[in-house]
């Protein structure tokens with residue numbers, strides 16, 4: 001379990017992370033979502049004790065990172081896959097990591113196997129593709145067999161096969177009961193990977209909920225209506241308090257109502273319908289709107 005409590009980080013005049021509180025539960029993949037510059041990396045660095053909060057705290061299993069008895073056996077992280085020495089092989093890199101952290105050498109072979117790098121473990125890491133480098137980074141995070149894992153933008157720059165592999169691997173780790181926090185700036189990717197979402201914008205929390213709930217809230221639902229009697233139906237819907245927009249082709253776009261409600265009103269007033277279909281707004285668009293004016297949005301829900 002990971003907890004952020006009033007976590008705040010200032011760099012001079014920049015407030016990178018602003019009074020952030022959230023919890024990340026075990027047994028699920030939690031997406032940490034926000035546009036570039038929202039403060040995700042800074043938050044992860046504070047959770048991992050690499051950056052000191054200006055105020056507030058970050059706890060792993062109830063303790064700040066610095067107070068963990070066996071940090072590498074408690075929490076593993078993939079922050080930047082490119083920090084491996086280019087002339088070292090994957091195996092040599094992991095052996096060095098294991099040795100310097102008092103972990104058994106046999107664990108190296110286990111994690112190589114887990115991420116599918118055994119066959120190429122002798123090759124120098126400098127020649128690895130980005131996907132292989134990410135796998136090596138993940139192997140390093142798993143060395144201490146930790147229950148808590150943090151991954152910062154793990155699918156950035158990967159091809160579809162690499163993205164799918166990482167997605168399934170994270171879901172597998174969560175299914176084993178581990179706490180998995182994955183950051184991304186792409187809602188569409190997180191919608192497929194994560195069961196829970198912590199969403200931030202401009203360093204502030206926007207929401208913490210299940211992915212399904214977030215998507216329902218973030219997406220504007222509307223109903224598309226085509227009718228030869230649109231000019232009669234429009235005012236009837238407005239009278240009921242729904243918002244109606246007439247599109248260029250004469251069809252109506254109704255927000256605030258379900259398709260059942262629109263159909264009932266049409267039926268009660270003998271209006272002929274040629275089409276009645278529920279529409280969903282674009283997820284990414286809704287997400288950018290929410291996170292883009294996070295400050296204003298926050299002020300509104302605080303009213």
Ligand SMILES: Nc1ncnc2c1ncn2[C@@H]1O[C@H](COP(=O)(O)OP(=O)(O)OP(=O)(O)O)[C@@H](O)[C@H]1O
Nearest residue numbers: 011014016034035036037038039040041042043185
């Ligand atoms: N060491 C630093 N010194 C000054 N400002 C910083 C520093 N680190 C981060 N920032 C600023 O803090 C804000 C949050 O950055 P952060 O990297 O945490 O965001 P992010 O959500 O991880 O974005 P990205 O997806 O681009 O990595 C940005 O405005 C950034 O410029």
